[in-house]
Amino acid sequence: MRILIADDEPLVRIGLKSVIDWKGNGMEIVGEAADGAETLEQISSLSPDVVFLDIKMPKKDGIAVMKEMRQLGSTAKVIILSSFDDIAYVKEAMKLGAVDYFHKPAMNEEEITAVLKELQSEATQGGFSPKQPRADHPASSKADDLREGLRGNSGVMRRSSHLKEAGIYVLLFSIKHYGTVIKRYPHEQPHILPDTVDNIVAEVLGKEKETEYLRIDDRVSAVLISNSELKSLLASLNRVNGLVQTLTTALKRFVNVDAVFGISDWFSSFGGLETGYAQAQTALEQAFYMPEPSVFYFHFCKPVDPSSLEQSDVLLASMKNALREGNFKKFKEILERWQKLVERARCLNEQEARKVYEGLLFMLDERKPDAEAAGTGETFAELSASFNRVIERATAEKDSSELKLYSLLIRNVIRYLQEHYTEDLSLKLLAEQFQVSPNYVSRLFKQEVGRGIFEYINEIRIEKAKALLKDYRYKIYEIAEMVGFNSQTHFSTVFQRLTGVSPKEYRNDEG
Incomplete structure (x- = not known):
């Protein structure tokens, strides 16, 4: 497998080259690039199988590179390299077909090797990654045809599927609490659960016209449905809902698992399958935030702002x-x-x-x-x-x-402040408590802690106040007194300065 590394940071390129036994894993680094324009030149001349692509580079960023790769007809798999705060760019890259992404500060040999091995296996076994388009090729099985269909290859669907080009839906489903469920099965036989699910779904769909089934991976499966014999959208949707209910009941009865479904909008032709797959995936992802529902429709999903x-x-x-x-x-x-x-x-x-x-x-x-x-x-x-x-x-x-890095005096001062923050504190009091001059303790505290004593005291008091504001038994002026402020006005001023909101706004937000 041929690898191209594209990143404008030399240390990142050196790190990737050094961390993996490329030759031992049957892989070869065929080139490097330090900017987007050079990356496209290397892709065109070297035809790599995999590109490690930095999301932010000079001349052309990773998004622009991926768009031009499509125009060039490149089938190279793209693995994005990003920082933790590049999520918006990463999401766009994944929509354009990136197969995975790594945060540069946290990536490690094991994760990188695992992803590359998976891509290597897909290349040799005809595996599937729906997000990554690839060139048409003769399908070796029904599963391969369905995979190609989900990439938008209409020809293979017309050639070998049971579907018709009318009222097409894509359904994705996964098993709830999969990590817990899989523990029921022998550690050395993790395939038992997905194989059993395959058999149950095949039995249910065996009685249905115009349906196809494809296991995406051990956790997620796809059901494709067309409705050429039904005359209305409502009738098609009722059929889809009925089939979802039948599958849900069968999986619960025979395997004692709960399933969650993501359902696409309907499409009139096979050309909509790629979009339908993406829609069903978006719908299924809603379960990450809403654990109770079992069925999510793309039609009702709000787009991400x-x-x-x-x-x-x-x-x-x-x-x-x-x-x-x-x-x-x-x-x-x-x-x-x-x-x-x-x-x-x-x-x-x-x-x-x-x-x-x-x-x-x-x-x-x-x-x-x-x-x-x-x-x-x-x-x-x-x-x-x-x-x-x-x-x-x-x-x-x-x-x-x-x-422990602070001097003994400052450690003791900090502990004292944390225990006595509700009291009327002063430099004079602290000086007397620790038998030093007020100026000395003030200067040493700021030197070691990086902020003044009273700023530190206010931080402690506001942190305690935030917890108390969640309890509606206390009024705001009572909380101010409880944490050591002499007036509500002073408390509100300090609270606003340190948190950016007033005590009342903070309480409303928390409530």
Whole structure:
């Protein structure tokens, strides 16, 4: 397999070349490129099988390169290289056919090799990745024809499928709580569940006209339906819903699993199958945010607001900066805002959200066993909760270890402030408590901690106030007094300055 590496950072190119035993894995690096224009020249002259493509490069960025690759007729698989805060660009690249993406700061040999091996296997076995178009070729089986049909190859569908070009729908379904369900089966025989699902679906569809079935991977399967004998859209949709109900009942009865379905709009010709597949995939991804429904229709899916992706990227960049500065309090505050944004806007799919969390853990240098087990949830809420536990522990440990870097006096001052933040604190009081001059303790604190004592005290008080604001038993002026402020006006001023919103706005947002 021939590899082209396109990235404007020499260290990234060197790292990719060095980290993998290319020859031993039956692969060869045939070229390198440092900008988009050079990348297109290399693709045209070298005809690589796989291109590692940086999303942001001089002259032409990765998106422009991929668009021109299509125009050139290149069938090379594209693996995107990005930063954590390039999600908007990554999503566009995936729509253009990228097979996967890696965040450069967190990519490792095992993940890269696994993806390349999978592509290598697909090349030799005629495997399938619906997002990646490829040149037409004689189909070796019904499954291959269906795969080609989902890429938009109408000819093979007319030649060998049971479908007619009328009232066509694409259904995708997956098993809920797959990670838990698969544990029922012997570790060495993970294929039993998907094979059983195949048999059940084949039995159900055996009684139906104009249907086809294709297993996409162990977790996701596709059912294609046409309705040439039905005269109305309503009748076609009723048939689709009936079939979904029949499949749901059969899977529950015979395998005791719950399925979730994503259903495309209808299409009048095979040329719509590629779009239908993308629509069904978008619909199925809604389960990541809404675990209760079992059926999602693309027709009712709200398109992702581009501004939410931009906001997500901005917040991710801010989180990265906070981690670089070692400001874990600020990092966790921004993380909370990012999580609320993503959950409200539903702007990331499961893979994208997981990679963000994994990247953050990488930046925290968190490689403990429980960190590796994080992210076992199947919904955004579950995923966030599992990663948050690891992040909370990691940041707490780093805060504790950084405390050791301070002098004994400042460590003791910090502990005192954390215990007595509700009291009327002053430099004079601290000086008397620790038997030093007020100027000395003030100067040393700012020198070691990076901010003044009273700024630090206010940060503690506001953090405590945020927790109390979630409890509606307390009025805002009561909370101000509880955390050590002498007036509600002063409390509100400090709260607005440190959080960007008023106490009342924060309470309403949390509620």
